[in-house]
Amino acid sequence: MSRIELDRVVVRAATPGGPAPEVTVLRETTLDLTEQRIALIGPNGSGKSTLARLVNGLVEPTSGRVSVDGLDVARKGREVRRRVGFVFTDPSAQLVMPTVVEDVALSLRHQVRGREERTLAARAVLASYGLDELADRSVHTLSGGQRQLLALAGVLATEPAILVADEPTTLLDLRNARMIGDLLLGLPQQLVLATHDLDLALRCDRALLVDDGAVVADGAPGEVVDHYRASAG
Numbered sequence: 001m002s003r004i005e006l007d008r009v010v011v012r013a014a015t016p017g018g019p020a021p022e023v024t025v026l027r028e029t030t031l032d033l034t035e036q037r038i039a040l041i042g043p044n045g046s047g048k049s050t051l052a053r054l055v056n057g058l059v060e061p062t063s064g065r066v067s068v069d070g071l072d073v074a075r076k077g078r079e080v081r082r083r084v085g086f087v088f089t090d091p092s093a094q095l096v097m098p099t100v101v102e103d104v105a106l107s108l109r110h111q112v113r114g115r116e117e118r119t120l121a122a123r124a125v126l127a128s129y130g131l132d133e134l135a136d137r138s139v140h141t142l143s144g145g146q147r148q149l150l151a152l153a154g155v156l157a158t159e160p161a162i163l164v165a166d167e168p169t170t171l172l173d174l175r176n177a178r179m180i181g182d183l184l185l186g187l188p189q190q191l192v193l194a195t196h197d198l199d200l201a202l203r204c205d206r207a208l209l210v211d212d213g214a215v216v217a218d219g220a221p222g223e224v225v226d227h228y229r230a231s232a233g
């Protein structure tokens, strides 16, 4: 398994429209994440996305250090991003090419040299996710569930050691949420999953409850979810 470490990390952001006061988005946090499946749960605006985004450098710490398998995310961003795949809530954020097959081919640019070889490899990836019939469609014509599956297929095709998923099932109906959730939890790699779906969190190996920019509970998902339910009243 991989190892994600946060050493006294603080994230502050400027308030719009001027100089200080800044807001503290994440209070000083130290974590050592080595479990396979780690859930980030907590209320809206608590800091889950911020925590998730620190892992691949989408958010930079104001102070402190984040490292992935010993690589400093701030200094070795490119290497870290090759190791850490990221799936967004809205897959449209990461589907950028005109057709489905071109999108997966773009993901494979570091893996497979040569345009034709890349297209063949992309078709094979699509087939392995049951998406082969959609290969030549525009990504805009896909359903939400198909789009999220495609986004995930594109990221997994790059064989990341860690997958960070920020509320990947929030926009999906029950059937697709279940399909994507099962897929994520069945992956062999390390998974960091920010989610409001407590059933998914309960199936992880460790859960962190984030509230008001701080990790307020950390441990076995059953206990952490109980804590969250009790604190939500």
Ligand SMILES: Nc1ncnc2c1ncn2[C@@H]1O[C@H](COP(=O)(O)OP(=O)(O)OP(=O)(O)O)[C@@H](O)[C@H]1O
Residues within 6 Å of the ligand: 013, 014, 015, 023, 024, 025, 042, 043, 044, 045, 046, 047, 048, 049, 050, 051
């Ligand atoms: N760049 C920024 N500038 C100002 N405020 C920010 C910035 N980034 C995050 N915040 C604030 O920090 C808080 C935490 O945001 P974050 O997106 O991490 O929460 P979250 O737990 O993922 O929420 P949700 O469940 O609603 O997605 C929010 O109040 C948000 O508005």
